[in-house]
Amino acid sequence: MFLRSPAALALTLVATLAASTVHAKGPVNGNQAATARYFAQLVGGADAQQSALTMFFTQMPKGGDLHHHYSGALYAEQYVDFLDKQGLCVNKVSYRIETDRKLIDAERALPAAQRSCLSTAELYADDQTYREVLQRWSSKDFNNHGAIQSPPDRQFFQTFGYFGPVSNANFAEGLQTLKQRAILENVSYIETMFKLAPFKGDAAFDSAAWQAGDDAAVDAVLRRQQAALEQDGAFTASINDYVAKIETAASGIDDANFTMRYQAYVLRLLAPSQVFSSMVAGFKAASQSPLIVGVNIVGQESQMVSMRDYALHMKMFRFLKRQYPDVKVALHAGELALGDVPPEGLRFHIDDAVNVGMADRIGHGIDLAHEKNVVALLQKMKQANIAVEINLTSNGFINGISGADHPVTLYRRFGVPFVISTDDAGVTRHDLSHEYTLFASRYRPDYAEVKRLSYASIHYAFLPAKQRARLTVELDGRFARFEAAIAALNANAVRSTRSR
CATH class of the missing domain: 3.20.20.140 (Metal-dependent hydrolases)
Known part of the structure; x- marks a missing residue:
């Protein structure tokens, strides 16, 4: 459920455009020049065209990510999914993962309405607690009227203590x-x-x-x-x-x-x-x-x-x-x-x-x-x-x-x-x-x-x-396809504008 993103749609656009232009005549540097002109339009005004830049960079080959923490790279939603894989639960008061097996077993023996430690499915069913967990386990809603307003550095570094029991497995x-x-x-x-x-x-x-x-x-x-x-x-x-x-x-x-x-x-x-x-x-x-x-x-x-x-x-x-x-x-x-x-x-x-x-x-x-x-x-x-x-x-x-x-x-x-x-x-x-x-x-x-x-x-x-x-040779090919797609996209936009 976490891999269906706007990036997938953007890549589909690139593949479609690239397939239609890959056999087009003309040097690759012509596509590169067209891409450069298009990019200059996106950043050249008084305000950068944020939405168009997002689409551009979602498509653009980005080589590698060299400063990347595994545990901090996974979204909190996936860590919630991992709870059931390990038979763990989240405390409704502290929003922390319980790992004490006796406590978890005692919670499982209670009627659902009386449980204070929730499984993955129970957490999804309790939207208020679920949303609170996402806010504690990440920066979600921190700058969007979120209720948790600890200093941002503490908010950031404390998240690892919340999802640690599941990030260290799976x-x-x-x-x-x-x-x-x-x-x-x-x-x-x-x-x-x-x-x-x-x-x-x-x-x-x-x-x-x-x-x-x-x-x-x-x-x-x-x-x-x-x-x-x-x-x-x-x-x-x-x-x-x-x-x-x-x-x-x-x-x-x-x-x-x-x-x-x-x-x-x-x-x-x-x-x-x-x-x-x-x-x-x-x-x-x-x-x-x-x-x-x-x-x-x-x-x-x-x-x-x-x-x-x-x-x-x-x-x-x-x-x-x-x-x-x-x-x-x-x-x-x-x-x-x-x-x-x-x-x-x-x-x-x-x-x-x-x-x-x-x-x-x-x-x-x-x-x-x-x-x-x-x-x-x-x-x-x-x-x-x-x-x-x-x-x-x-x-x-x-x-x-x-x-x-x-x-x-x-x-x-x-x-x-x-x-x-x-x-x-x-x-x-x-x-x-x-x-x-x-x-x-x-x-x-x-x-x-x-x-x-x-x-x-x-x-x-x-x-x-x-x-x-x-990897560099592979990146050459990725950029050739990307620049062909952007050149075609820009040319189509120009033709549409002229036909109005």
Whole structure:
């Protein structure tokens, strides 16, 4: 029920138009020029033609989505469907999923009218509770007279605690949903942050890591802990199990039309020993399976633990990246706005991610204008081809950064590569086409730039060169068909206008 969207109708239009023009004479660059002229009309007026841009980008091949969280990408409606698959229910008061089997069995024994914990079918029948669940589990109605008005960053990050019990299962079905939805909106590749890498706590290491002084002392502490982890058979088994679960879930996803790869991630809100052991697991997993193409760090960056341990986390990444130079690293960095933290907290996060954490890509990067070494940082990112993953809807909702305030304006001006991505499209209820529409309507690029962004999402993917080359060739064909369709559509519109 969730895969029937306007994107399907748009793709049908493209297929119909492309079929009628694929054998037409004339060079492909003529279609490209016609598409560029048509696009210029959509963004060239006093106000961008939002509806026409939505139709345009729903049809346009968008290459890949490189900043994508699996659990946040599925819509809350599907998580409600998953309840019955696991025999779970939702509490009518807290709107949280009950997992206590004795409580669930007791609820099932009650008459339906007396139950306070609802199954999927019961939740659908109770529209008031169902609508409240959607508001708690996503941003639905937040800016549309919704009753829940907690701060938007808390609204966003708290959703994961609501649907966590079902998002941590049903992986095969969830991935298939994301695949089909991507195909419908002409996205051929997703690189998703899929599963938290396993970790192990150690209070003695926590104390030693916090007390370590210079970089040499930190490295010494990390080296000892890594050696202990290497000797831990249970920890090694947890990594092997982690890899096996990802490979099992990924079975049947890749085909001629679509490719998906997976990032291991660590949670920056945990204790240092848990973060470091999870990093070790992530790097090892990525070195074992070609499906796991990188390591990332997630979690609200403005939280106390995230801010306190940020520099330490970057040193951990540097320590492991030097040992695993072929493992790619994408880091959430600078997902902060003025007022989220004291001003000094905005001064170094992207810089540390690039110059200490050895990031291959940066996620968000919205505190850029506040960074103390911003000029050198921009030059480094441009020269080293460190791309930024731009998430316009997410940045606007969580941090209040949009329009001229968004540093994508600076990245564009100084030639730093970037890609357009979704972040958590299920939570903030949008798709990649919408992100391109926002970019075009706000920043008025020409068609050449948005086409380059589509190709950039393949170029900066954490894939081997041969796989990127294959996806690029496929993208060439998709654009040829798309531009033929748009050229024909525009020509038909011109003929209709002249005949009036």
